[in-house]
Amino acid sequence: MKQDGDGASVPACFISNHEGFRGNIKKFTRDFVVTEIDIDGRQVTTQGPPHCSGKTSGSSQQDQNLQGWEDADLSADCRFDLTISSPDSLDLSMVLGQAVSEQLDQFVVSLRDEAEEGEKSQGHKELSLGSFTDKYQRANVHRAVRHRFPFLMTVTIQPEIRVREDPDYRALSQLVTEEEAEDFFRFIEAKVQDSSYTFNPDDNKEHRTAVHHFLNRRFGKLVETKSFNQQERTAISVRLRERGRPKKRSAEERREEDVYTAFTLCKENMETLEAISYMAATLGVLPSDFTYAGIKDKRAVTYQSMVVKKVSPQRLMEKRAELEKRGMRLSHIHSVAEPLKLGRLQGNHFDLVVRNLRLHGARDAHLAAETRHRLAGLVEEALENVKVRGFVNYYGPQRFGTGQSVQSDLVGLALLKEDMVNAVRLFFSPEDGDDPPSQAKRHFLQTDNAKESLALMPASKARERLMLRALNRYGTGPEGCAKAWLSLPHGMRVFYPHAYCSRVWNEAVAYRLATLGHHVRKGDLVWMREADKTDDCGESRAAQIHVVTEEEEQQGVYALAQVLLPMPGNTVKYPENSVGTWYRERLARDGLDNCRFRVGCLKLNLPGCYRPLLANLCNLSYRLQANEERGGGEATGTSSSRTSDGHSTTATEDAKCESLTLTLNFDLDSSCYATICLREIMKCDL
Structure with missing residues (x-):
């Protein structure tokens, strides 16, 4: 190659x-200028506002056509979703500013140090997060801090916001481990209906009783608890009550929650995650409040449809000039009724x-x-x-990470082999140059000091900073590295194993063409019919896959454009000819002959899919x-x-x-x- x-x-x-x-x-x-084509076949820059299914809400006066740059958009790969949704994955420096975010981290560390030493704070130990005159920004600072640290309480003494430890968290951490207490509070904060949380096994009945009493006394209206046997040991399981509901929202809060604003984003030489982080910080919302049809590349001018939740068209227009200073131009701003679904584009x-x-x-x-x-x-x-x-x-270079000394597929291979430490070190492989990100990566590999490396890492490197924060918190051993990967949102984690599978797919196509030529052969996989392209990359798992017979090969029933090759996964079938043998040998060479394409500790599951050999x-x-x-x-x-x-x-x-x-x-x-x-x-x- x-x-x-x-x-x-x-x-x-x-x-x-x-x-x-x-x-x-x-x-x-x-x-390199590319324009997204929406689900109705319209270019988002020339055919009016971006399309969203469902009835459009809001007055026509709010539907603004804001002229910006030359229209552009780069299609890269839209298999992975970069929305930030997990509690550990929000970079608060984008919401609070770097200095205050670091003060908050130190505040949390000091609380933990006190807990380990058995100290008791005199009164309530607090930290000021600063003053916020904008009510939207205040509301989202509260939400962002609780999202990241659900065991903290935020209090507004208008316009100042202060943060302190939730006393219930300290009380629970005296009964169970600090990690269990934190995970329990994340479970409570998430409020996912029909979900449950299980504490570590505990054979001390009196201690279990004390935990039951505490949970029922403090959280009895929201959860119910019970003890059950788990591998000959007893553990406490906590489940949200069926009638349990989050705190009743005001009419104004309900109206804000139901607001969706669509717009077209034009960005130049900027990663999608970076653009969303800037917009979220500017608008006072979470990155997960943004939805889009596809991920766009950095090395281009890009033009794409997006929808943001909890932000009105008027408010988005007010922030347009501020976002433009960061290299993002917004147009076609208008109200819609629902978010934009990933993969909803032609x-x-x-x-x-x-x-x-x-x-x-x-x-x-x-x-x-x-x-x-x-x-x-x-x-x-x-x-x-x-x-x-x-x-x-073929999958293009964007799939594997452009300009990297270590390609993303090698990181993905390490993750599939559940070698978390090696995956982290490959992730932090520096480039040959002496730019700030490479300096920070090099420092981490040489010193294993995540805290110092975090201080060196530029704020724009969101993935690296999320990883370093987690490594600083949990350590750089196997368990700490696994938690560092978990600090990334699911869509970002799964990108690396997908990159490995894409590399194998590219090589499989080259082998297929070199050995079997440009005609359909016995054992090839083909389309049976035009399938519904429900996968977020335009690939399909629902298609009826047919194995070509010897008679069909001789009669030329199928064309090469109908031939498919599978992306490795746990639900796909492989060709029934030499290409299938090649797949098995190729995976075995990388130590994946018995791979189930699941990484349980990272909550990753790769079912696989089928991709056409040719494109037009x-x-x-x-x-x-x-x-x-x-x-x-x-x-x-x-x-x-x-x-x-x-x-x-x-x-x-x-x-x-x-x-x-x-x-x-x-x-x-x-x-x-x-x-x-x-x-x-x-x-x-x-």
Whole structure:
């Protein structure tokens, strides 16, 4: 395999045999502009407000069309959800500010130190979190602190917010371990109906009675307790009462909870998690209050639909200028009735620029007229081939983490093998440079000091900071590393095992094409019918999968575009030919021959899915333009254009033209990668 420009290994196997050409992509951020296509087939930047199912609420006056940048959006991979929902996964520095967040962490540590030493605070030990004049911000500071530390109480002495330890937590921690007390309070705070929490086994009946009495006295209206035998030992189980309800909300609170505002987000050179964190902090809501149809890449201008809960259109518009200063532009702001579901999109429209076209083997892009003419022919041949035959549907470099010295699939392999310590160390592998994130990672690997590394890690590196906070709290041993992974939201955790499975899928496709060719063979898996694409990546688990018979191979019943290959998992079937054997041997080489594709301690389950071997682009048009580069500018010369219907136009040539630039416009289904499509067109790694 070869390394592409983003550092991810992609097999050098193609479906067409044209010669191709070379060129530079993403020379400028705006060379890679992509617009999300909603479920109704509309580009979110040109067809009005983003679509959400359900009746739209609010007046038409609130539906604002706010003009921003050139419209753009990059489709990457939408399998994993980056919403932050678990208590340990909220970075409070985005809500409170870095200094106050660190003071709060120290306050919690001091409370724990007192508990370990058996000290009793005189009165109520408190910490001021500062003054908050905005009532929305005050409400969400309360909510965010309880979300992160459910054993703390927040009190408003307007406009100041103070925090203190919940006395019930201290009392319970005298009866059970501190970890059990904390987990119990998280259970109470979550209020998930029909859920239960079980304390560690306890063979002391008098002690169990004391715990029962305390829980029934302090929480009896909300929970019921009972003792039961567990592997010849006795433990206490706590269950929410069927009639248990959270505190009754006011009419105003109910109205705020039911508010959903849709908008189109344009961001440039920014990760999705980073953008959501900034917006959540600015609006005083949690990151999990944001929903979207797909995850977008960093290295591009991106334009996508989003919905935020508990924020009115008017309030969102008030914060528009503040968000714009951070590189985020919002448009098409309007009320809707419900959140946006992950995977609710048809695909993405791409507007790409490939600069400095040249022949394979050429050293530079300064072209003679004869060479330019030949290049123009190669470009047209390549595009027509891919338009007709499609391209190999590899997972692109975004799937594995761009620009990383250690790819995400290696982290995923360590997680599947339940080697938590090695997975953490791979996660913190630094780049070769001396940038601040690499310095912080290097410091952690050299010293094992998570606290010092956290101080060095930039605030924008949300994943790394969440991990370091947990490692500082729980330690860097196997148990601490497992809890560090649990501090990430589920969608972020599962990304790494999915990256490993995607790597195996890429290699399986290359093996399939190299050994069985470009025809459907006996034992291949194919579509039986057009399946409902319910998976958040456009892949389907519900499709009827058929194994090709020898007779069907001879009669040519199926086309190569119908062939599927499975993503490894615990519910998929493998091809019944040499490719199936290859899968088993490949997994065995990595020590996963008996893998159940479940990581219980991280609450991860990988059922697997099926992905088409080939993908197709639609609505293709292109323009080949000759130009002379002058210190970053361009003087336009000859240009020729062609649309998918074959119509072409030609302009006048400038005698000073030296290089060619290709502008491409096309649509792809969700989960398909434009960089992979370009590889097939150009026949080179990008």
